[in-house]
Amino acid sequence: MKLASYNVNGINGRLDVLLRWLDETSPDIVCLQELKSPDARFPERALEAAGYNAIWHGQKSWNGVAILARGQTITETRLGLPGDPDDTHSRYIEAAIDGMIIGCLYLPNGNPAPGPKFDYKLRWMKRFRQYAAELFELDVPVALIGDFNVMPTDLDVYKPERWRDDALFRPEVRAVYAELLADGWTDAVRELHPGERIYTFWKYFRNAFPRDAGLRIDHFLLSPSLRERLLSCGVDKYVRGWKHTSDHAPVWIELAD
DNA sequence: ATGTCGCTCATTGAGCGA
Numbered sequence: 001m002k003l004a005s006y007n008v009n010g011i012n013g014r015l016d017v018l019l020r021w022l023d024e025t026s027p028d029i030v031c032l033q034e035l036k037s038p039d040a041r042f043p044e045r046a047l048e049a050a051g052y053n054a055i056w057h058g059q060k061s062w063n064g065v066a067i068l069a070r071g072q073t074i075t076e077t078r079l080g081l082p083g084d085p086d087d088t089h090s091r092y093i094e095a096a097i098d099g100m101i102i103g104c105l106y107l108p109n110g111n112p113a114p115g116p117k118f119d120y121k122l123r124w125m126k127r128f129r130q131y132a133a134e135l136f137e138l139d140v141p142v143a144l145i146g147d148f149n150v151m152p153t154d155l156d157v158y159k160p161e162r163w164r165d166d167a168l169f170r171p172e173v174r175a176v177y178a179e180l181l182a183d184g185w186t187d188a189v190r191e192l193h194p195g196e197r198i199y200t201f202w203k204y205f206r207n208a209f210p211r212d213a214g215l216r217i218d219h220f221l222l223s224p225s226l227r228e229r230l231l232s233c234g235v236d237k238y239v240r241g242w243k244h245t246s247d248h249a250p251v252w253i254e255l256a257d
Numbered sequence: 258a259t260g261t262c263g264c265t266c267a268t269t270g271a272g273c274g275a
Contacts, residue, residue, distance in 0.1 A: 009275085010263045034275085036264060061264050062274065109275060117274095149275095203275090205260030247262075247275085
């Protein structure tokens with residue numbers, strides 16, 4: 001069973017890229033971020049024609065998350081991250097699929113830091129950690145998947161010294177990510193490849209992709225029972241080289257059935 | 258500071274967030 005994460009950076013603007021990738025790689029479950037689409041414009045029929053059921057939480061212009069499943073029932077278990085009724089951003093959606101809980105997240109970027117956007121990011125992360133702990137206690141298989149907008153360590157940045165003050169790499173942010181790991185969650189990609197430079201995002205400007213000036217910010221956090229089933233992982237880096245592509249590449253993990 | 262995108266509102270370009 002293959003689970004994937006893909007920040008599409010506009011699901012309607014890049015629908016051709018998404019459909020081509022789905023057709024070529026056939027992941028079983030897909031978490032999408034940055035739909036940049038209101039609910040009414042989510043391309044439900046095109047995805048259905050490609051063989052995928054879907055649930056989504058859209059928003060005009062920004063944010064937006066969705067979960068796709070190929071030939072499997074998706075039972076929505078949550079829309080929106082709990083802990084702040086005033087939070088209007090569409091950044092979390094969750095479902096039960098095939099005996100697992102799949103949480104799909106688009107964590108706030110937080111730039112510029114310091115500032116109100118960075119404060120929101122930190123608050124969101126703390127809410128997320130608290131909620132993740134509740135899921136952890138349920139003792140069911142859980143995967144928390146998406147664009148975390150966090151590089152966990154120096155190994156996850158092409159040039160760490162240039163990113164020290166950025167909201168994706170500041171110590172406060174990495175500390176919360178480290179606390180998630182200390183809580184018992186496993187970073188699936190780092191678990192399988194502890195010493196390897198792996199990137200999932202390359203900026204559009206300054207020729208970042210050809211220079212491989214990348215960041216690893218798209219992650220899979222696994223509960224203990226899913227960690228035991230983890231077989232392999234990868235980044236579909238070639239997709240980042242396609243015309244009209246997102247600034248992220250799809251990332252995937254394979255679990256034993 | 259810069260760079261390059263998609264989206265929106267409202268006209269062919271500006272502002273925003275990333």
